[in-house]
Structures are given as C-alpha cells and as structure tokens.
Amino acid sequence: MKILLLAALFALANAKHEQYIGWKSYFVGPASSEQLASLHSNSNKFNLDILSRPTVQNAGLTLVHPDSQEGFVSTLENLGITYSIHVNDVKVQLDRDDEITEAYQRSLGKFWNSSLPYENYQNWETIVSYLSETAERNPNITKLVKGGLSSEGRDLYYLKISSTDFEDWTKPVIVIDAAIHAREWIGIPVATWIINKLTDELDEADLLEKFDWIIIPVVNPDGYVYSHDYDRFWRKTRSNHTEHWCLGADANRNFDHYWNTEGVSQYACDETYAGVSVLSEPEAQFVSSIINEHLARIALYLTLHSYGSTITYPWSHRIGLSNNALGLHSVGIAIVNGIQELALPQFPRYEVGNSALVLGELISGSSDDYAHSIGVPLTLTLRLPGTIPRSSAGFILDPQYIQQVVTETWKGISAGVRRAGELVN
Structure with a gap:
C-alpha cells in the first residue's frame, strides 16, 4: 500500500x-x-x-x-x-522552478506570525494571515477591509494605512495594487514589503504623516491560487460565465475605458479576453470601487505587474500623451532614480514612458487608463524585473532575488510618492 x-x-x-x-x-x-x-x-x-x-x-x-x-x-x-x-522544454523548466521554490520553503521552516519571509513566494492563506496579523499589531494606523468576493468566493482584501484614520482630507491618498494578473507573483512581496515599511518597520515617518495609503496585495486571488496549484502561467480571473466553456477574463482589460476595443481578444480562451461586459469581473469591480470611493483625494495610483523593467503611463488605448504627461514622467523618473540607488547590474535599467510608445501596442480597458480617465492625476504601471536577461534561468524571479527587488522597489516608490506629493499640493 x-x-x-x-x-x-x-x-x-x-x-x-x-x-x-x-x-x-x-x-x-x-x-x-x-x-x-x-x-x-x-x-x-x-x-x-x-x-x-x-x-x-x-x-x-x-x-x-x-x-x-x-x-x-x-x-x-x-x-x-x-x-x-x-x-x-517549458514543462521540464517548470518542474525545476518548483524544485527551487520547494527547497527554499524547506530551508525557511515554519512561517511565524510576526513577519513574512522574503526568500520565497507565499501562498494565499499565508498572505491573508499576514494582513490580519499586521492589522492586529498596528490597530492605531491600519485597518483590514474586505472589498467583496472573488468569482470563487474568496474575500478580496485591502489594507488602509493612516495616522489620521483617513479623516484628514488634506492628505493625498496613495493606492497600490498587485497580482491583477495571477502569474505575476513578484508584485505581491513588493506590496507586502510596502505594508511592512509603513507599519512594523516604519523608518520614514513623513510617508505616514503626509499620505494615506491603500494597499491591495492580491487583486486576483482565484487566479493566484490556480497558478500555484495547477497552471503556472494562468493569467486571468476564474469567473465562470455560462455562455463560455473557458474560464476567466483578463481583469486588466475589463475596466470602463474604451473597453474591448484595442489589444484584446474576443475569444474567451485567450489570455487577453476582455470579459463578457465592462466590469464583469468582481476583481475589476473591486479595484474600481476603491478608486471611486477615494477619487477626490487620490494623488497616485500605482499598479504592480511583471515582468519587464518598465514604468508606463497613459494613454494605453491610443497613440497620444495625457495632458499630465510631464507630471507622470516626472514621477516615473523619480521611481527609477530611487531604484537605481540599490539596483543590481544583472537587471536592465527601467524604461519610462507612454505605454503605447514604450510597449509598441495599444491596450484598452486597463486599470491605470481608467483611473486616469476619471480624474486620478498620476497613474502608472510598474513592471518589475523577471528572469535575468539572456540567461537560461526559469520562469520565476529566483527567490534569492526577492529581498533585493522589494528593497530597491520600495526605495523607488517612496521617492515617487514624495514627488507625487509635490505635484498635487
């Protein structure tokens, strides 16, 4: 037996x-x-x-x-x-990637309540525990909020961080999200590191005194779990619309901004399928509702993706710059300069620019374009580093680099937030 x-x-x-x-x-x-x-x-x-x-x-x-x-x-x-x-052979390499992450997990041992280890990627349950425990440890400045349910019934969480309980309307709000695309794992440790640096390891008090923060570490928990358990390259949500036998949609093509017009697929099985209708995905509704609730005060919306080492800004749906392109570019450069202070030479320097021009393609229904179109002055997409260029490394950023990436990215984001504060005040 x-x-x-x-x-x-x-x-x-x-x-x-x-x-x-x-x-x-x-x-x-x-x-x-x-x-x-x-x-x-x-x-x-x-x-x-x-x-x-x-x-x-x-x-x-x-x-x-x-x-x-x-x-x-x-x-x-x-x-x-x-x-x-x-x-x-992609299958063989994915097996090797699994061996690497499992070996790191064994070396870390048991997860403890006080912090997240940044030497590996964490499962959904561990991330939720971390958010809950962080809020419990820091009740005066943090509040864990449930913003609805995913298609498969998981709670959609975000953390509000404020020294004034979001009651000081003179303070700009910073919104940062990650993992709207399920397979883009590295954005999640960056988001939780930001939470850590604003709560348990606060050493830049001005960022809490001058700004209120909303951090969404996992926009798409269903897809994230599925990418761990079944399909490493799963990108979409896991919605089940009865008229299609393929599950899910690209939540970052599902927002109410020129929806289903550029850079999308009409075929439900494709990675860039825009969904059956605008905001058909609970995950897109989740982000949209947060942005709309705090619209009057949001100075900067930053969405974390991977990978590519680029920072892009609207517009994505057409060739053409936003009226606030100078400010957007200024914040992007501030982020890059901050990152470069700590960056490793293995990864390329970030490119900054208009999305359509840098990426060479048009994309409609994205969260950053949507937020900008309804009045958020500064919206950027930060694509984090991935595999080492021109190497035969696998499909995940090797866990040995996670701590480096979260540290350098926070350095850049903190500089970008300060720059955003200068521009909106």
Missing part, C-alpha cells in the same frame, strides 16, 4: 505542467518600433503568450506552442528580428 501511495504521488507530481510539454520560450529583441509593431501584429496569428513584453531597448520573453514554433521562427527571420531560445 505504501509503495502504491508513493507511486501515485510521484505520478501526480510529474503530471503537473503537462500542458506545456513541447512548448519553447524565446527571447525576442526587436530593434526598431517597426519591428516591434510587426511582432505584435503576428502575436494572434501564432497565439503567443508574452510573459515579458519586448521593447526596442530590451528583449521580451514569449511562450510558443509546439505547432507554432516553426512558423514563428520563420516570421522572425523574415522580419529581421533577433531571437534566441530561452528554454527548450
């Missing part, structure tokens, strides 16, 4: 990631805006899953199905776009 049980467990472990047998990942480096546009125009043709969006300055990372690999490579060569294979 014991042998049969061990055999069953072994079979189950090896069955994970089976859907990616034969897939390859490629570094793709367009050298001009024309090549970048051509690459995006072919993405639907080959059903590419873009993990890291390429720019003219930095190569991106793309997953390619076995049936599309020959045509994809031929197209790149015809277009003169440089490429190299990142991983020859």
Whole structure:
C-alpha cells in the first residue's frame, strides 16, 4: 500500500505542467518600433503568450506552442528580428522552478506570525494571515477591509494605512495594487514589503504623516491560487460565465475605458479576453470601487505587474500623451532614480514612458487608463524585473532575488510618492 501511495504521488507530481510539454520560450529583441509593431501584429496569428513584453531597448520573453514554433521562427527571420531560445522544454523548466521554490520553503521552516519571509513566494492563506496579523499589531494606523468576493468566493482584501484614520482630507491618498494578473507573483512581496515599511518597520515617518495609503496585495486571488496549484502561467480571473466553456477574463482589460476595443481578444480562451461586459469581473469591480470611493483625494495610483523593467503611463488605448504627461514622467523618473540607488547590474535599467510608445501596442480597458480617465492625476504601471536577461534561468524571479527587488522597489516608490506629493499640493 505504501509503495502504491508513493507511486501515485510521484505520478501526480510529474503530471503537473503537462500542458506545456513541447512548448519553447524565446527571447525576442526587436530593434526598431517597426519591428516591434510587426511582432505584435503576428502575436494572434501564432497565439503567443508574452510573459515579458519586448521593447526596442530590451528583449521580451514569449511562450510558443509546439505547432507554432516553426512558423514563428520563420516570421522572425523574415522580419529581421533577433531571437534566441530561452528554454527548450517549458514543462521540464517548470518542474525545476518548483524544485527551487520547494527547497527554499524547506530551508525557511515554519512561517511565524510576526513577519513574512522574503526568500520565497507565499501562498494565499499565508498572505491573508499576514494582513490580519499586521492589522492586529498596528490597530492605531491600519485597518483590514474586505472589498467583496472573488468569482470563487474568496474575500478580496485591502489594507488602509493612516495616522489620521483617513479623516484628514488634506492628505493625498496613495493606492497600490498587485497580482491583477495571477502569474505575476513578484508584485505581491513588493506590496507586502510596502505594508511592512509603513507599519512594523516604519523608518520614514513623513510617508505616514503626509499620505494615506491603500494597499491591495492580491487583486486576483482565484487566479493566484490556480497558478500555484495547477497552471503556472494562468493569467486571468476564474469567473465562470455560462455562455463560455473557458474560464476567466483578463481583469486588466475589463475596466470602463474604451473597453474591448484595442489589444484584446474576443475569444474567451485567450489570455487577453476582455470579459463578457465592462466590469464583469468582481476583481475589476473591486479595484474600481476603491478608486471611486477615494477619487477626490487620490494623488497616485500605482499598479504592480511583471515582468519587464518598465514604468508606463497613459494613454494605453491610443497613440497620444495625457495632458499630465510631464507630471507622470516626472514621477516615473523619480521611481527609477530611487531604484537605481540599490539596483543590481544583472537587471536592465527601467524604461519610462507612454505605454503605447514604450510597449509598441495599444491596450484598452486597463486599470491605470481608467483611473486616469476619471480624474486620478498620476497613474502608472510598474513592471518589475523577471528572469535575468539572456540567461537560461526559469520562469520565476529566483527567490534569492526577492529581498533585493522589494528593497530597491520600495526605495523607488517612496521617492515617487514624495514627488507625487509635490505635484498635487
């Protein structure tokens, strides 16, 4: 019986990631805006899953199905776009990634109540426990709020942090969220580190005295759990609209701003499916309601994604700058300069600019465009570092770099928040 049980467990472990047998990942480096546009125009043709969006300055990372690999490579060569294979067998590399994170978890031992370890990625239950315990330890400045339920019935949490209980209307509000895309794990430790630096390890008192904060560490808990347990590259929500057999939608294409017009798919199984209607996803409703509730005071909305080492700002749905482009760019540069004070040379320097121009594609229904369109003066998307460029590292940021990334990113965000405060006052 014991042998049969061990055999069953072994079979189950090896069955994970089976859907990616034969897939390859490629570094793709367009050298001009024309090549970048051509690459995006072919993405639907080959059903590419873009993990890291390429720019003219930095190569991106793309997953390619076995049936599309020959045509994809031929197209790149015809277009003169440089490429190299990142991983020859995605399933094998995902198994290795699992081994790395599991080894780190074993080395950490039991999770204790007082803090989160930043040497690994945490499961949903641990994150919720951390939020609850942080609020309990800091009752005078923190409040844990439930903002609704996900499609699968999980509570959607955010933490309010304020020295004046959000009652001082002269203080600007800063809103930061992470993991609207389920597979973008590194944003969550950055968000919880920000909470830590505003509560248990507060050493920059002006950030609490001058600003009120709303931190949403996991916008999309259903997808995040699914990406841990079943499909590492799951990106969408897990909503179940009966008219489609494929689950979920891209919550960052679901907001009420030129919804379903640019950079989206009409096919429910695709990664960029915009949903059955505007705000059909509870997770998008969750973020939208927070923004609207505090709209009069929000100075900066910052949404954390990965990966790509870019900071972009509206507009995303069209070629054209916001009327506040100078202020947006100023905050983006402040964040980059702060990051660079601590950054490691392994990762590229962040690019800052208009989303449509930097990424070379149009995107509609995004949270940052939506927030900006209804009156938030400063809205930016920060895409964190991922795999080391041109290396054969896996598909997660190696846990050994988490502490580095959260530390350098907080350095940048704190500088950007101060700059935002100067611009709105």
